[in-house]
Amino acid sequence: MNKTLDDRGFMRYLKQGVFTLGLDVGLEIGPTRSNEDVVFKGAFHRRQYITAPAALIRLGLPTEKPGPFTLIDPHFFPNVARSWRNTETCCEILGPGMILLKNYITPQGQADIVDKCQKLGVDIGGFYEPRNPSGDKLRLHMTCFGRNWDPVTKYENPYRSDGSDPPKVPREFIHFAKTVIKDAQAHLDDVPLMVPDVCVVNHYSSHGRLGLHQDRDESSDSLRKGLPVISISIGDTAEFCYGHTRDENKLESVFLRSGDVLIFGGKSRLIFHGVKKIYIMSVPEQINYATKLIPGRLNLTLRQF
Numbered sequence: 001m002n003k004t005l006d007d008r009g010f011m012r013y014l015k016q017g018v019f020t021l022g023l024d025v026g027l028e029i030g031p032t033r034s035n036e037d038v039v040f041k042g043a044f045h046r047r048q049y050i051t052a053p054a055a056l057i058r059l060g061l062p063t064e065k066p067g068p069f070t071l072i073d074p075h076f077f078p079n080v081a082r083s084w085r086n087t088e089t090c091c092e093i094l095g096p097g098m099i100l101l102k103n104y105i106t107p108q109g110q111a112d113i114v115d116k117c118q119k120l121g122v123d124i125g126g127f128y129e130p131r132n133p134s135g136d137k138l139r140l141h142m143t144c145f146g147r148n149w150d151p152v153t154k155y156e157n158p159y160r161s162d163g164s165d166p167p168k169v170p171r172e173f174i175h176f177a178k179t180v181i182k183d184a185q186a187h188l189d190d191v192p193l194m195v196p197d198v199c200v201v202n203h204y205s206s207h208g209r210l211g212l213h214q215d216r217d218e219s220s221d222s223l224r225k226g227l228p229v230i231s232i233s234i235g236d237t238a239e240f241c242y243g244h245t246r247d248e249n250k251l252e253s254v255f256l257r258s259g260d261v262l263i264f265g266g267k268s269r270l271i272f273h274g275v276k277k278i279y280i281m282s283v284p285e286q287i288n289y290a291t292k293l294i295p296g297r298l299n300l301t302l303r304q305f
């Protein structure tokens, strides 16, 4: 494939807009500006020139024209599956399509998640204190990525309070959700794959709580298929209650600790659930040190609209 270009050959390549590649001193790729340039390089540096597509194929690089310029490779996923997922984790099946993966997220993973929420959520239009339809403030701060959800406007208002579109669900979260679902599927049949395009982020302080409710504002298709909600807990422990009816006497409860991941899909997708209590200062010192989270609990729910 190596080729020194003669005049006619060079003109042909130039017309085709082909690039030249100097091989004897490392890698140089660039458009050839003139015939002399090639002759000069060929004569004095004894470089060998080959056509760019051939060179790119040899180097295993894509040959098609690049799209709009980007510094970050859009196909690159940091290996969050390895760095966010603990090797020692155990699980508890809580019902059909409902499973708790305990101590699932590494301290590093938890720190990365908090960091993302800080970067994308702590700004004008970000975390706020939502109100329920009767006008009372919920006992938490909330922000959303992907699509905007609010207890009053549901998914109807696509804008944050400052009128801006919410930031996209971070790619790491989407990638992480895939890993979580695969692990849940190893224990349960009833957990269909979902690709989150909504992330609701709640922060509860010491007196935070969340009343019994269902997550039922996603599309009818998503609900009908039982696409799971993935709930991530970071920081102080919460007492989480759940049940198949609103009947307070029939509720079960479970502790959600820092690094736990709860999945509810399939037949449990429309489970009633809420946060009864936050156990202040219960986060392990090591996690607190890694995440630097303020006192309280951060919860993220990943959902597919």
Ligand SMILES: O=C(O)CCC(=O)C(=O)O
Pocket: 200, 202, 210, 215, 231, 238, 240, 256, 273, 274, 275, 299, 301
């Ligand atoms: O904080 C939690 O564990 C639950 C959050 C929740 O149910 C919600 O955001 O809809």
Ligand SMILES: [Fe+2]
Pocket: 213, 214, 215, 273
């Ligand atoms: Fe919920």
